[in-house]
Amino acid sequence: MEAAIFRGPGDVRIETTPDPEIEASTDAVVRITHTAICGSDLWFYRGERDLSEGSPIGHEPMGVVEAVGDDVRHVEPGDRVLAPFSISCGECEFCRKGLYTSCARDLSWGEDGGGAQGEKVRAPYADGTLVRVPDRYANDEDALEALLPLTDVMGTGHHAAVSAGVGAGDTAVVVGDGAVGLCGVLAAQRLGAERIVAMGHHEDRLDIAESFGATEVVSARGEDAIEEARELTAGGANHVLECVGAESSMETAAAVARPGGTIGYVGVPLGVESTGFLGTMFGKNVSLQGGVAPVRAYIDELMADVLQGTLDPSPIFTKTVGLDGVPEGYRAMDEREAVKVMVKLD
Known part of the structure; x- marks a missing residue:
């Protein structure tokens, strides 16, 4: 598959990488259809934060489930899903109190499941991390673009x-x-x-x-x-x-x-x-x-407002690119030519 890879400050490339696979019974594999470039991604892009060369990048995934492990119960292949920037098991002390960003499993996109700025991603602890989009909106492009900011911003x-x-x-x-x-x-x-x-x-x-x-x-x-x-x-x-x-x-x-x-x-x-x-x-x-936002705790109530038409944060996306355009998207955000860049892979 193709994915965005960090090669050094100011250097993001689209490269061929192995397809993700189910590695644990709680995993899911998601085909990415929409994702985004975040302002925090600019830290490593500008050399202001260390990131290993060759790291997959991106942490705002939305897509369609392709495969699930034997113990996944809340999503199944074919479901449209989105996920917050923080992976969460949904079962530990901190997840139970809604503090998902302090999940005891301490996993993150890029390091543990692959970056969201790619064709596919492995989602560890799929039941705790992935949020299912109702079927009636699964192919509603306007709704999907309005839902995408719920992954982070x-x-x-x-x-x-x-x-x-x-x-x-x-x-x-x-x-x-x-x-x-x-x-x-x-x-x-x-x-x-x-x-x-x-x-x-x-x-x-x-x-x-x-x-x-x-x-x-x-x-x-x-x-x-x-x-x-x-x-x-x-x-x-x-x-x-x-x-x-x-x-x-x-x-x-x-x-x-x-x-x-x-x-x-x-x-x-x-x-x-x-x-x-x-x-x-x-x-x-x-x-x-x-502090760091426990986004998973808010997604359900915010999604309800998006889907009933009373909340639409999609105007923050002032530039849209395909996967091949991710390097240009980083440049545009770095130079303040875009507020936030949406990446569409459909």
């Missing part, structure tokens, strides 16, 4: 909103205009926020934020952005979604949080070395909640 944006305590009538500030930040806006709107201030630096992305429910946008940088957001919220918001993970974005989130407020943080803290923002939070009694 929509669930992650939702985790930010839930962690920040967003509810009906609230004012929320979303820091970051990447795919996760845009989905955070959508999640805050879904949870009933009355005002949503989206903070970012790209006008085209802030346009998407407004279409997702942002009532105000802030495109300034640095202290000017903080001042504008605080003015818009009369001193800060009780609910702040940090969706980037950079030191500057954490500092911004701390600065725009209202005394007694809560920051829901989901941006992976790559390169955050200073803890100065903790002093700001401490002085204002601001709570910090969140």
Whole structure:
């Protein structure tokens, strides 16, 4: 089969690799029909995170089950499925409490099942990891494209909103205009926020934020952005979604949080070395909640809204490529020419 392989910073190639096979009775093999390139994939692409040369890549799979192990009960060949970015057994202490990203099995796409940016993938612990799409939507392309973000960014944006305590009538500030930040806006709107201030630096992305429910946008940088957001919220918001993970974005989130407020943080803290923002939070009694999003815990409720037509995060995909176009997709995201790239293999 063909799959995307990492060969070094700035070097992603499509290569021929062995087809995955059932290795354990709890496995499934899935033929990928849709997947995506994630902002976190850019870390190794830019050389900001170590990844072994020759590694298969991609962690947002959607496709059709081709084969299952003897102990798989919840899916069968022919089922349309999607899966979150984190593999989970569904049975350990942490999976039972909904903290799927802390699964005791500690498996991940790429290392343990093959990368999702390929023609096929092996899904370990298929019953705990794969989510079946109802048959009536199995070939509905619009529905499938709206469901694809549930594998990662929509669930992650939702985790930010839930962690920040967003509810009906609230004012929320979303820091970051990447795919996760845009989905955070959508999640805050879904949870009933009355005002949503989206903070970012790209006008085209802030346009998407407004279409997702942002009532105000802030495109300034640095202290000017903080001042504008605080003015818009009369001193800060009780609910702040940090969706980037950079030191500057954490500092911004701390600065725009209202005394007694809560920051829901989901941006992976790559390169955050200073803890100065903790002093700001401490002085204002601001709570910090969140972490890596247990997307599997949210997929069922978000899928229900997608399929009934009340939730559609698909506009985050501003570029679509085939498998051969994955290297170009990485380049486009790296150079900010695309918010998020969808890969279609059908």
